[in-house]
Amino acid sequence: MTTTNRSREIRLKARPQGDPTPALFELTESDVAVPRDGEALVRNLFMSVDPYMRGRMNDVESYTPPFALGEVLQGGAIGRVVESRAPGLAPGDLVTSNLGWREAFTAPASTLAKVADTTLPPSYYLGALGMPGLTAYVGVLDIAGMRAGETLFVSGAAGAVGSIAGQVAKVTGCRVIGSAGTDEKVRWLVDDLGFDAAFNYHDVDLEAALAEHAPGGIDGYFDNVGYEHLQSAITHMNDHGRIAACGSIAGYNAATPKPGPNNLSFVVRKRLTIRGFIVSDHVERRLAFVAEMSRWLAEGAVRPRETVVDGIERAPEAFMGLFDGANIGKMVVRLAPEA
Amino acid sequence: MTTTNRSREIRLKARPQGDPTPALFELTESDVAVPRDGEALVRNLFMSVDPYMRGRMNDVESYTPPFALGEVLQGGAIGRVVESRAPGLAPGDLVTSNLGWREAFTAPASTLAKVADTTLPPSYYLGALGMPGLTAYVGVLDIAGMRAGETLFVSGAAGAVGSIAGQVAKVTGCRVIGSAGTDEKVRWLVDDLGFDAAFNYHDVDLEAALAEHAPGGIDGYFDNVGYEHLQSAITHMNDHGRIAACGSIAGYNAATPKPGPNNLSFVVRKRLTIRGFIVSDHVERRLAFVAEMSRWLAEGAVRPRETVVDGIERAPEAFMGLFDGANIGKMVVRLAPEA
Numbered sequence: 001m002t003t004t005n006r007s008r009e010i011r012l013k014a015r016p017q018g019d020p021t022p023a024l025f026e027l028t029e030s031d032v033a034v035p036r037d038g039e040a041l042v043r044n045l046f047m048s049v050d051p052y053m054r055g056r057m058n059d060v061e062s063y064t065p066p067f068a069l070g071e072v073l074q075g076g077a078i079g080r081v082v083e084s085r086a087p088g089l090a091p092g093d094l095v096t097s098n099l100g101w102r103e104a105f106t107a108p109a110s111t112l113a114k115v116a117d118t119t120l121p122p123s124y125y126l127g128a129l130g131m132p133g134l135t136a137y138v139g140v141l142d143i144a145g146m147r148a149g150e151t152l153f154v155s156g157a158a159g160a161v162g163s164i165a166g167q168v169a170k171v172t173g174c175r176v177i178g179s180a181g182t183d184e185k186v187r188w189l190v191d192d193l194g195f196d197a198a199f200n201y202h203d204v205d206l207e208a209a210l211a212e213h214a215p216g217g218i219d220g221y222f223d224n225v226g227y228e229h230l231q232s233a234i235t236h237m238n239d240h241g242r243i244a245a246c247g248s249i250a251g252y253n254a255a256t257p258k259p260g261p262n263n264l265s266f267v268v269r270k271r272l273t274i275r276g277f278i279v280s281d282h283v284e285r286r287l288a289f290v291a292e293m294s295r296w297l298a299e300g301a302v303r304p305r306e307t308v309v310d311g312i313e314r315a316p317e318a319f320m321g322l323f324d325g326a327n328i329g330k331m332v333v334r335l336a337p338e339a
Numbered sequence: 340m341t342t343t344n345r346s347r348e349i350r351l352k353a354r355p356q357g358d359p360t361p362a363l364f365e366l367t368e369s370d371v372a373v374p375r376d377g378e379a380l381v382r383n384l385f386m387s388v389d390p391y392m393r394g395r396m397n398d399v400e401s402y403t404p405p406f407a408l409g410e411v412l413q414g415g416a417i418g419r420v421v422e423s424r425a426p427g428l429a430p431g432d433l434v435t436s437n438l439g440w441r442e443a444f445t446a447p448a449s450t451l452a453k454v455a456d457t458t459l460p461p462s463y464y465l466g467a468l469g470m471p472g473l474t475a476y477v478g479v480l481d482i483a484g485m486r487a488g489e490t491l492f493v494s495g496a497a498g499a500v501g502s503i504a505g506q507v508a509k510v511t512g513c514r515v516i517g518s519a520g521t522d523e524k525v526r527w528l529v530d531d532l533g534f535d536a537a538f539n540y541h542d543v544d545l546e547a548a549l550a551e552h553a554p555g556g557i558d559g560y561f562d563n564v565g566y567e568h569l570q571s572a573i574t575h576m577n578d579h580g581r582i583a584a585c586g587s588i589a590g591y592n593a594a595t596p597k598p599g600p601n602n603l604s605f606v607v608r609k610r611l612t613i614r615g616f617i618v619s620d621h622v623e624r625r626l627a628f629v630a631e632m633s634r635w636l637a638e639g640a641v642r643p644r645e646t647v648v649d650g651i652e653r654a655p656e657a658f659m660g661l662f663d664g665a666n667i668g669k670m671v672v673r674l675a676p677e678a
Contacts, residue, residue, distance in 0.1 A: 055608075062608050063578075226603065239402075245606045260599030264565060267584045267615035269394070269401050274613040276606035 007032045008312045009072045009102035016057050018255040019323065024057070025316040028072075033106040034083075040095070040109055041083040044335045047100030047312075048076035048126040049319040050160070054252045063278055073101035076131055077335075078115070078122045094118055096125050103312055103335050120297065127160055127330035128304040129293055135246060135279040136164035136222075137289045140172070143244035143277045144220035148173030151214055153233055156224030157198060158185035159322075160330035161246060165222045166195055167302045174220075177213045179206075179229065181325040188328060193303065206232035217241075225250045231261035237272055245276040253323055305329030346371050347651045348411045348441035355396050357594040358662065363396070364655040367411075372445040373422075379434070379448055380422040383674045386439030386651075387415035387465040388658040389499070393591045402617055412440035415470055416674075417454070417461045433457055435464050442651055442674050459636065466499055466669035467643040468632055474585060474618040475503035475561075476628045479511070482583035482616045483559035487512025490553055492572055495563030495588060496537060497524035498661075499669040504561045505534055506641045513559075516552045518545075518568065520664040527667060532642065545571035556580075564589045570600035576611055584615040592662055644668030 006029060013026040035041050053075055056067045067073055077100035081093040086109035089095070094115040099105045115125055127133060139161075140146050152169040156162040157178025166176045166189065178189045178198040189198040197213035210218070210232055217238035223230055226248025233243065251258050266272065296302040307327040309318040315333045322331055345368060352365040374380050392414055395406045406412055416439035420432040425448035428434070433454040438444045454464055466472060478500075479485050491508040495501040496517025505515045505528065517528045517537040528537040536552035549557070549571055556577035562569055565587025572582065590597050605611065635641040646666040648657040654672045661670055 063610075230603070245603075247607060248604050251604060257601035259601050260603045262596035262598050264569070264584075264599045265587050265590060267613060268586060268617065269615070271402075271615045271617055271620060273615070274606060276608070276610045276612070278607065278610055281610060 005032050005034075006030070007102050007104040010312065010315050011072050012057060012067045012069055015059055015069070016054070016253070019253045020054065020057070020316075020320050022316055022320075027313050032104045035085045035106050038086050038108055038110075039084075039106050040081050040086050040089045040112060041104065041106045042079040042095055042097065042099075042112065043082050043104045044077045044079035044100065044102065045094075045338070046078050046123045046126055046332045046334055047102075047315065048130070049315065049322060049331050049333060050075065050132070051247060051249050051252060051322050053319065054323070063280070074098050075100035076126050077101075078125045079104075079335075084109075089114065094122055094125075096130070101312075101315060117294065120294075123306055123308075123330070123332050123334075124297070124304060126332055127306065128164055128297060128302060129290065131279055132160040132330060133164050133293055134282065134286060134289050135161050136168055137293065138279060138282040138285055139222055139244040139246050139277060140165050140168045140220075142282065142285065143275050144222060144242045146172055146174050146220045149175075150219035151175040151177065151216060152220040152222060153210065153214065153218045153236075154178045154222040154224070155201075155229040155233075156180070156247075156249060157189055157195070158182075158325075158328055159224060160327070162222065162224050163189070163193065163305065163329050164302065167193055167296075169220075169222075170194055171296055171301050177210070177218070179209075179225075185325075185328055188305070192305075201229070207235055210236040220244065222246060223248070227251060227258055227260070231263055234261055234263050234266050234272065237266065237270055239270045241270060241272050243272060243274040245274055249323065307331045309333050311335070344371050344373075345369070346441050346443040349651065349654050350411050351396060351406045351408055354398055354408065355393070355592070358592045359393065359396070359655075359659050361655055361659075366652050371443045374424045374445050377425050377447055377449075378423075378445050379420050379425050379428045379451060380443065380445045381418040381434055381436065381438075381451065382421050382443045383416045383418035383439065383441065384433075384677070385417050385462045385465055385671045385673055386441075386654065387469070388654065388661060388670050388672060389414065389471070390586060390588050390591060390661050392658065393662070402619070413437050414439035415465050416440075417464045418443075418674075423448075428453065433461055433464075435469070440651075440654060456633065459633075462645055462647075462669070462671050462673075463636070463643060465671055466645065467503055467636060467641060468629065470618055471499040471669060472503050472632055473621065473625060473628050474500050475507055476632065477618060477621040477624055478561055478583040478585050478616060479504050479507045479559075481621065481624065482614050483561060483581045485511055485513050485559045488514075489558035490514040490516065490555060491559040491561060492549065492553065492557045492575075493517045493561040493563070494540075494568040494572075495519070495586075496528055496534070497521075497664075497667055498563060499666070500585060501561065501563050502528070502532065502644065502668050503641065506532055506635075508559075508561075509533055510635055510640050516549070516557070518548075518564075524664075524667055527644070531644075540568070546574055549575040559583065561585060562587070566590060566597055566599070570602055573600055573602050573605050573611065576605065576609055578609045580609060580611050582611065582613040584613055588662065646670045647673050649673045
């Protein structure tokens with residue numbers, strides 16, 4: 001298997017100040033080690049780029065440690081075992097790992113998760129069936145506690161997490177309203193995914209748009225954006241409304257902190273709950289999630305969409321595109337032509 | 340009982356723009372009706388002034404309807420039955436009601452709650468044993484979910500609610516840190532109430548004060564103030580911290596909305612929960628509260644303090660004083676010399 005013993009990879013060369021730029025990233029190439037006992041050599045098919053990675057590029061302790069300068073970046077990936085010296089792993093097996101941003105690697109089997117059901121597109125394990133899907137599932141059902149008949153507002157609704165969150169809420173029997181950044185995304189949400197309403201937040205006054213599309217108020221808000229979106233959602237929340245705080249992409253690249261909503265007094269008056277969550281705290285929900293999501297995918301009740309960028313050398317571009325709204329659905333980077 | 344058939348009362352003459360002023364209030368006098376079947380005539384001993392009343396002075400629907408212009412204001416009061424045509428109520432009985440801001444009134448017995456234990460000072464039923472006490476109890480134990488060994492930060496800690504909240508947390512075995520607006524209040528919190536630390540927020544950088552007094556971070560924050568206090572608390576919250584959002588007095592008189600905390604991204608990163616609550620949603624906790632608080636009062640584990648203003652004509656001054664920090668502990672207005 002001599003074709004697999006080299007791998008190109010992306011290293012973090014500098015920490016971002018504000019918007020990430022191409023100069024932060026470096027494409028390098030290195031040998032892939034021959035597997036020792038308990039290890040497997042994996043060639044990645046797809047790697048994930050996700051907004052949370054922006055936080056790890058800062059030199060700040062958070063729920064995950066910062067990426068180290070000069071090191072290969074990390075992130076979700078799915079690949080195929082090429083060579084194995086680990087029991088239970090054979091060449092051809094599909095495995096997920098956190099060893100994205102590289103074409104191939106050798107790692108202990110304990111860092112790999114074998115994919116049992118190989119009938120679905122492998123990239124789904126980075127999206128609807130992966131971390132973004134579980135985030136959406138936990139956020140909608142557990143954190144926002146959505147129930148049939150209630151209204152959910154999702155910001156960043158055409159993104160990897162938002163688009164699944166809205167579909168999970170629809171399956172649950174909710175009325176779902178989404179915001180997105182292009183007319184094409186808005187059409188996709190309404191025409192293809194069955195959102196009850198959606199709007200392009202660039203074109204509208206957020207307060208007015210929610211007044212129009214949620215005349216009965218909103219019971220849950222799945223927040224991927226923060227700031228103005230959060231403020232407008234708070235204005236339109238019904239009493240006892242729940243906000244699942246998943247992210248605030250509108251602030252990730254801000255060089256200085258942006259002020260928060262000016263209407264937090266509503267949190268008391270309306271007895272709102274704002275609850276931040278991180279998917280890794282909720283792995284106990286994974287089995288239920290995989291079972292339900294697999295069924296919804298099979299039934300066509302959840303229809304994932306992907307934006308695919310080809311080649312490790314374009315991974316930085318794919319990542320930077322997340323902040324420009326370049327993706328519809330899950331942004332993935334295809335690392336192998338066979339995928 | 341001809342001495343009881345007149346009552347002075349305070350009416351709302353105009354709605355406040357920003358800080359409340361004496362011109363908003365009008366002292367009037369009127370006859371008190373003779374009780375009919377099912378009614379009692381009550382002479383108030385004490386009335387309560389509370390920050391939430393500021394919200395009801397605006398012409399905005401909230402969890403309670405706005406005060407009507409030209410009408411007598413309302414609020415917690417405790418008084419003595421003078422004349423009764425209601426079964427179960429006899430002259431001399433102590434009753435609480437929402438008919439403060441007046442010296443005497445006649446009302447249906449259904450709007451009155453008879454006080455069973457008359458060994459405690461009557462004014463306690465407007466404070467430690469009343470709405471502020473229940474607010475503190477529910478906020479600390481149910482909303483913030485404080486447990487022994489955890490650290491609670493209380494803002495407005497020398498106020499009616501804050502001072503009880505801190506003491507409830509101390510009884511529960513928590514470390515308690517409070518902020519207040521004068522050195523005298525700070526000394527009271529630490530020397531008399533046994534807070535582990537307290538500081539005068541006028542004199543310190545809030546971030547630095549919390550870093551100094553909560554080196555291990557804070558697990559719960561009882562928010563009576565909002566804004567800068569909320570922002571600093573968020574900075575110093577530990578993972579999975581809980582914020583009981585009780586009020587935001589720093590903004591009640593703002594003519595234009597003030598921006599919120601600039602660090603809400605921590606809500607996700609630290610998995611914080613911010614939960615607004617209103618005591619009237621938690622009346623099912625009243626029995627447990629009265630039982631426990633009565634015991635704590637008897638044991639001296641909770642030691643209420645009051646700032647007493649004499650005379651209905653000074654009720655507006657007492658109310659306005661809440662926003663200047665004129666009160667230590669519960670602000671009450673004494674309406675009868677016997678009290």
